[in-house]
Amino acid sequence: MTTIDVFSVNPYQVHIGPGTLDVLPSLVRDATRVAIIHPAVLSDVAHHLAPDLPQPLLIEVPAAESAKSSDVLVHCWNELATAGFTRNDLVVGIGGGATTDVAGFVAATWLRGIAFVSVPSTVLGMVDAAVGGKTGINIPAGKNLVGAFHEPRAVICDLDLLASLPEPDVRAGLGEVVKCGFIADPRILELVAQDPADAVTTTSVRFAELVRRAVQVKASVVAGDLREATSVGTKVGREALNYGHTLGHAIEKVDNFGWRHGEAICIGMVFAAELSQRALGLDPAVVAQHRELFTALGLPTTYQGDWADLRAAMSLDKKTRGNTLRFVGITEPGTVAMIDDPDEALLEECYALLAPQG
Template sequence: MSTTITVAGPAPYDVVVGDGDLDRLPGLLGDGVSRVAVVHPAGLAAAPVLAFLGDYDVLDLPIPDGESAKTAATAAACWEALGAAGFTRSDAVVTYGGGATTDLGGFVAATWLRGVRVVHVPTTLLAMVDAAVGGKTGINTGAGKNLVGSFHEPAGVLCDLATLETLPRAELVAGLGEVVKCGFIADPAILEIVEGTDPAELTSGSAALRELVERAVRVKAGVVAADLKEAGGVGGHPGREVLNYGHTLGHAIERTEDYRIRHGEAVAIGCVYAAEVAGRSGLLVPDVVERHRTAFGRVGLPTTYAGAPFDTLLAAMRIDKKARGNLLRFVVLHDLATPAVLAGPDEGVLRAAYAAIGGHA
C-alpha cells in the first residue's frame, strides 16, 4: 500500500510513497493536461513513465546526467523545445531522475510561461527525500550551486521505491546523508532507526528504508509548509533554512570538487563540521557532536575532509545563500531537533572545526 503525505500551503500537493505505483502519475497530473514534457537524464530511459502517459501528447526531453545538466544552456534548450512543441499553460512537465533532473526540470517548469504544472518522479533516494519535495528549483553558475532558481511547488510527487532497485549502492548511501540530517534537525527517531538497523538491511524493499523515507519527507513537508520561501521561522527557529543544515560547507566542498563528490556525502561532512562549530561555540554538548560522526559513519558516509585548504572553502562559503553581506550564517544545533542560526561565528572557531574533521590550513 502507498502512503500519501500532503504538503500544506497555498497550493497543497501530495507526496505518494509506495512500491510499484507509477500508475498514479496521471492522477497527479490532474485534469486538462494534453501535452506532457518528460525531462530525464539521457542515460536513463523514460520508458517506465511513458508507459502511463499513453493518453497524452508526449515531448521527450533528455538532458545531461548529474549536475552537468543544471546550466542556463540546458534550460534554454528545454525552453526552445517547449516553444517548438506549442506548450501552453495548461500543459505539464514530468521530471524522471535524480536531484539534478528535478532541480533543472522544476526550474524549466517554473520559468516557462511564468509557471506550468510539474510532477516529480524521483528515481534516487536523495531526490525522494530532498529535491522533489518543497518547490525549490535551480541551476548552477560558475559562482556556486543553485544560485539561480525559483520557488515552484509541484502538482505532486511520486516516490516509487521500486525505482531504487537498480540504484547503485553508493548512490543509495549518499541519499541517506539527507535522511540522517533530518534526524538531527527534527526527528531523532530517524537516528534511532539508523543506529538500530544493520546498514546492509537498508535496501529498496526494506521496511526500515521505507520508514526512513516517509519520516524524512514528513520533516521536509512540515518545514516548507511553515516557511515556503525562506522568510524565516518563529521563536528562534531558522524556518526553511534549517534544511540547509550541513550545506554551508557541503556546497563549498561540492563546488571545490567540481561536483565530483555526491551531494549526500558533502552534506554528511558539512553536518559533522556544523556540529564541531556549534560545539566549539559552546552551543552543543560533546556527546551530540560525536553522534554526528557515528550516525553518518554507520551508514557508510564520510565524516572527514581534507581536499582543499580552509581559505578556499571559506571563500566558497561566503557565497552561500544564507550569507548576508560579508556575514556568514550557519544552521547549528543546541540539541537534537533544536536548531538555530549562528551568525558571524569567530573565524578561529571555523578553522578549528575544519581541523577537527581532518582539514588543513
C-alpha cells in the first residue's frame, strides 16, 4: 500500500493499493453512526463493509451524473434526519466521482459539516474527484456550479474495486492521468507512451504507478491552493488542474452529460494545446503528442458540435472572471500558464481544428 499525504488546510492521507478498504473501520471508530452513500452497482460492497462500521446506514443513489442533483441531496438529507445523525457521525461515499462528489456535499452541508471518507471505485474518481475537497452537484445551467469545499478525513483508493470497471471507463479515467502529465509530471507521458496497453491494465505495476503519480500531482497542487484562488501572473494554483476542462465541461453540458468526463476533457486538452501553441508558443510537437497519446489509449481527439452553444456554455466556466474568458494553457509539459481573454477568432480557429478529417 502507498500512502500519500495531502498537506492542505486539514491534512489527510490517500491510501492506494489492492485491499486498502481494510483500513476503513480504523478511520471511523470515533463515529457514532456511519452513512454509506453508494450506487446500486456497489450494493454488495456496501453491505460487506457495513457490519464492521458503527450503526451503519446504507443510502443508495443513482449511478453516474444522475446522482448529482438537488433531489438526490434532499433524499440523503432526509435519510440522515430520520436516522438522527449528529455532528459525531460520518459519511462514507463509495462509487465513481459523481457519487463521491454528492456524498461529500451531503457531509459538507449536514449540520454545516460532518466528517467524510471518500472511497472512489473508478480510475477517474481516484485520480480526480476524490482528492482535493471539492464537492457538489450539477444544475441545468452547468456542471458543478453548486458545491462546497469540504476536505475528507481520508481517501481510500482500493485498486481491487477496479476489477469490474468497464474498459472504456478505465481509458476515460486515464485522460485525467495524462492531464497530470502535461501540467506537472512529464514522466506520466513517458510511461503511457512506452506501453499504452499496459497502462490500461488495472493490475499492472505501470497502472499503479500512473495512479500514484496522478494523485501526487493533485495532492501537491491542492495543498497550496485549496479554494482555487485566482491565479496571478505566472503563478498558477489549483486552476492548473482545469487544463482541458473549459471546453470539456461545455461539451458535457451541451450533450446532456452523455460523454464520459475523461473523454470530454481529452478533446478539451487538444483544444487547449492548439490554443497554447498560438497564444503561448507551445511546440507543435507537443500539440501532436496530445493526439498521439489519446489515440493510443483509445480516447477521442475530435468533435463536431455547434460552436455558439459551446461558447455560451464556456461563459459559465469557473475560471471566467466577469466577462473575461480564461483558459489553462501550457508552455511545455510540466509548465502551466493562463490564457486570459483570447481573441474570439482565435478560439474559433482552434475549435475548427477539432473537426474529424476526411
